[in-house]
Amino acid sequence: MSRGSRLSTIEVGGFRLGRAGIANVTCATCAGGGERYVGVVKDVVVIGGGVVGCAIARALTHYRIDVALVEREVEVGFGTSKANSGIIHAGHHTTPGTVKGELVWRGNQMWQDLANELGFGFFQNGDLTIAFDEDELLTLETIESIGKERGVTGLELWGPDRIHREEPNVSKEALAALHGPTAAVVNPYEACFALIDDAVDNGLQLLVGRPVTAITPEGSHLVVHVGDEHIATRCVINAAGLYADRVCRMVGIELPIRARKGEEYLLDKRLSGIVRRTIFPCPTPTSKGILVIPTYDGTIMVGPTAELVDDKEDLSTTSAGAAHVFEMAQRLVPGISERDCIAEFAGLRAVAPDDDFVIGATRVPGFINAAGVQSPGLTAAPAIAEEIVALIADGGLDLSPKPDLKSPAPRPVRVSELGLSELEQLVFSDNRYAHIVCRCEMVTEGEIADAIERGARTLDGVKFRTRAGMGRCQGGFCTSRCMQLLSDAHDVPIHDITKRGPGTWVVCEREERT
Amino acid sequence: MTRLAIRYDVVIVGGGPGGMSAAIGALEAGADRVLIVDREIELGGILNQCIHNGFGLHHFGEELTGPEYASRLIEELLDHRIDVATDSYVLDVDADRTLTVASPSTGITRVQAGAVVLAMGARERTRGAIRIPGSRPSGIMTAGLAQKFVNQLGYLPGRRAVILGSGDIGLIMARRLALEDVEVHGVYELMPHANGLTRNIVQCLHDFDIPLHLSTTVVGIEGSRRLERVAVAPVDENFEPDLARATEIECDTLLVSIGLIPENELSAKLGLRMDPTTGGPVVSSTMETSRDGVFAAGNVVHIHDLVDFVSQEALLAGRCAGEFATGRSRPADNIRLLAGANVASIVPHTISSDREHVVYLRVRRSMEKSWLRLGEVYEKRLRYVVPAEMVSLKVRPRFLENFHGDALKIDIVPREEPGGDDE
Incomplete structure (x- = not known):
């Protein structure tokens, strides 16, 4: 099935994918050398869980293929996407004749549907x-x-x-x-969470908190090294944002990213x-x-x-x-x-060089770039995902639609957006929605518990999913309460709860006095 | 408790020292049905994390810790019939004094109040409010949050701390951390004077050899994950830092103690008239706001130095709320108070000429020997004034016997004549 890239500036050539099935290869580059890797070959491994990687992963999980996403931070959207302005650009600002100029208007037109489908906030303010x-x-x-x-x-x-x-x-x-x-605003991190939650529901294997350390060609596959874990795959999508240069270098490609x-x-x-x-x-x-x-x-x-x-x-x-x-x-x-x-x-x-997106196949078989994505990258992300799907199809991967696609989980409840009677209904079924944890943004224990269930494991994870701690007191009141809820849910002591992953500890243990 | 009544004489929002004192006042004034709503699981508010002493000298005539002060008030309340809704949050107050209360134990409840007392207290200003340049690692928190972690939850905010701002909570926390063997490098204050009480400077810093650096501020924050160091620099008279003289301090913790902001989300929902200088509602001599039957007291009105003054102000607010709810009221105010020379703020904003009032002032800048002048009807000698310490003035009816205007200006001006007794 060939879908063909609609992007005139992208050249697709010399791109082929490895075989499906079981990989049984020797990994020569690992410490000690000669470590054997045996396992099911992934069809696609996406490197990078920013909005671009999330959109790609989500688009791919709609097909009958085996997809994984690897993110170095402990939660998706914690890099460039977290600090994004949240603007879905109207489509007229970007320079013509560039890849980003071609994708911005296409992307703009996709966001309303995406928001409706996945239920994240979208407001067309112009x-x-x-x-x-x-x-x-x-x-x-x-x-x-x-x-x-x-x-x-x-x-x-x-x-x-x-x-x-x-x-x-x-x-x-x-x-x-x-x-x-046609300009609009979204919460960039809410979009990331909604995309990844839907992808995971549809079979995405999500590996967070683990940077990719090497990529080695092994036979007709690429093996992605994630710490001690090796993932053989037919295709790698480099959506590693700021570190896309490092990922390119792992396969011998120079792509300067500043x-x-x-x-x-x-x-x-x-x-x-x-x-x-x-x-x-x-x-x-x-x-x-x-x-x-x-x-x-x-x-x-x-x-x-x-x-x-x-x-x-x-x-x-x-x-x-x-x-x-x-x-x-x-x-x-x-x-x-x-x-x-x-x-x-x-x-x-x-x-990236020339200030443009770098989207397309490379001279390394199975290695595709979705790199150099700067403004208007959020706007363009769904269109980039569409391009990548087309590229993979062109490369020979059989993309038949998944028959048992799960419909997206309902959007997390936001008590601050509910009317009083809706809130009463909700509280009747779960009284944790009557327990205010963050008073500036009116976030309840019910919402925080839901965020934790959906994957929040740090204070920032809770904050970016629920807005707890984002208001005018900046967490002065709710920080300790959120830490308590995280600690209870993950069954770890309070001093193990971090702001945003390893090294970002918030409190430490008191020393025992002798 | 499992259910709230539908009607109360007085509903008090907030169960800290202000709310509890207001409840006592309302009961004293003859209100039968009084409800306190508080978001924490027990009464006491911020007093519960203030385990140091120094409270109660004015109000109870003895020195107490924060939890002791709170339990004194709780004991007084226990002598009366009163409803307390803890773990409960007031979502909204209507102009007709209907409150919407959310709580995991009672769900969403509507409560009608004869009178309301707002006693929500204050929140701390944060790093964001002063825009310190640098990165955003973990390890930066307000002094009050650190106090909660240490005193109530049993954790330390870090091992090597710098404190920005010489507010009382920062000073108290400098000592508290020193007692826990945390290395406290010093307290850095932008202003040329300390913002906390003199006794706290002595007891918390001097006694523990913790340096106080005036006219100095934090100008940089480094560390991509956890805080690694801060840069501090002296400031000139316009508070512009001299970056050429900046020095770096290795630390993993920065506590900010840069002031409190009255917590007035509900006041805003009610559309109360606000005073931009205090950050709280405009109040009459009965502590009534611009809405009938809605009273306010404590840090929600203006930031106090001592909890004792909060109690005294809240007792008055509670009494007046109790009187209002039971159909009595005092004669209306007929004199506005205006802030004159070196006066930043005045509470209450109006007074009545027929009874005695306590008026609280805050000055803009420090001044040795000065006159406090109430229009032309009264003057008082002051030994010194500093912005960190509230000035109180008792206004007696006799001052106003021959005054027939509708506004009085309060000035604090230098006193140059030699001799004379200082008050």
Whole structure:
């Protein structure tokens, strides 16, 4: 079955997959050498559990193939995706003639269905790109025509009256704005969790907290080394984000990936509603600039900065970054004040050469890249997954639909979104939903227990699934309660509960006095 | 308890020292049916984690620990018939004083109150509020959360600690950690003066050889998983750090003690008029808010230095709520109090000329020898004032006998004349 890539810029050639069945190979590269690997050959191993890896894994589990996903962090979405702005881009911002430019509009159109199917939050709030002078207005006109050519629907140029009627808190200095009604917001980590939960329900083997240490070609297979475990597979998808270069090097391919940092600042819910749409400045050739983003959860976020850094673990925020973000955000929406900041964080985008996505087969049989995925990577992720499925089909893997596909689990309950009578109903069946654990975000014990059941094993896992600890007190009240619930559920002592995996301990044991 | 009644004379939101004192006040005023709702599993609020002494000198006339202070109030309550809903959370209060209460034991219940007293206390300001640059490792928490871990749950926040902010909780925790053999490198304070009580500076820092660095702040945080080090630097008079003079401290724990914020989510839902300087609702001399029958007391109104003052304020609020619920009320206030020179905030916001009041003030900056002036009707000598310590002023009816205006300004101004007795 060949589906064919619809992506004109991707070349598919020289790509073939290994045989299915039982692998019985000698692994020459392991310490001690000559260790034998015997086991069922996976059809596909996805490396990386960011939104790209999760979307790919989820798409693949809809076919009658055997798929595994390996993630180095203890939970999926804990890398670049966790720090994503959550914008589903309208489709007109990205440069034409690039892979990302082709995938952004396709991806945009897939999110509404994906959200409906998997039940995660999705809100089509639209975006507004602001021009302050005639030169910027010319740029907006160019972007508008790029968008229209691409097929992006609903694009419209607004004058000052319309801007201020629709968004009264946008700067009165705005001369014009380009409205993109197809832009939306999601919770990037909620999307990751929903994708991976559905994939696991449909047979995905998920290995978390284990980095891939080597990949060795063994006969017609690739063997993925995950600590002591070896997984033979017919096909590897490299969705390793910042570390896609390291994964490439394991098979002898050079693909430089650099890290571009983005700092984001979250503001108090007091400012909720100050703008309804995501507000963009007029872009420059190198940057989309600093945005004002009404997140899916109702808080306002400002950022991100864009700065290349050498250290791929550098998630620090800086005074200069904060000053820049607030100056630029206030230019768009003067009512924004840094006094309302409740939290800040930074994420690192994976930047490949030419600033474009690298999606496609390589000269190593069975090794496919889904790398260099930076903005608008979240938007494009479902379209990237579609591309990868097509590539695998082209490579000769038989992709027949799974007959007994499980329908997605219902979206986790959010008490803060329920009406009182709905809450009463729920409490009647489970009284843990009447026990408030996080008072800022109104998260109950029932929701936390559900998150733990769905796979949360750290404080951040609970926080990103339920919002417990994300509010204005930043966990001052609920941290100890969440740790207690994690400790009870996993049957480990409180001091073994971490913020986000090994090394991130929260408390330690008291020393015994003699 | 398993069921809540449908109607109460007075419902109190919060079972800390403010809520319990308000309940005692309401009972004293003749309210029969009083309910306290608290989210913890036992009464006492934050007092339960304050196992150090220094409480109660004003209110009980003896020095108590936090849990002892709480049990004194609980014992007083036990002499009366009162309903207590613990492990319960007030989701909402309507303008007609209907409360929606959620609890695992009683489910979702609606309760009608003759009067409501808001006594939700305060929360701590966090790292996010002051935007310290750097990474986001584990090992950074508020001093109050660390206190809960150490005193109630039996865990340590780390082995080598730096404390940012000289608020009382930070000072108390510096000593508490030192007693647990945690290495405490020092307390770093942005302001040129300490934010905690003088006695805590002496008893918690000096007595344990823990240095206090004024006009110094944390300017950097390092560590990708657990905190590894912080950078500290002196600040100038505009609080701008001098990064050239920054030094690094190896530590695995940073406790922040940078102030408290009144917990006013319910007040916002009720649409109460708020005072931006206190962060709490505007209150009259009976501690009534801008909504009829809704009273407030304790840290939810303004941040107090001592729990004793919380109790005194809450007793008054409770009494007035009890009177309101049983159809009595005091004459309305007729004088507004205005913050003048070197006065940051005043509570209550209005007074009545027919009875005595205690007015609490907070100053903007430290001042040696000064006059406290209440319009032109009264003045009082003060030996010194500091922002960390609340100033209280007893306003007696006789001060106002010949005053016929509707507003009085309070000023704190330097006192230059030589001699004179200090109060």
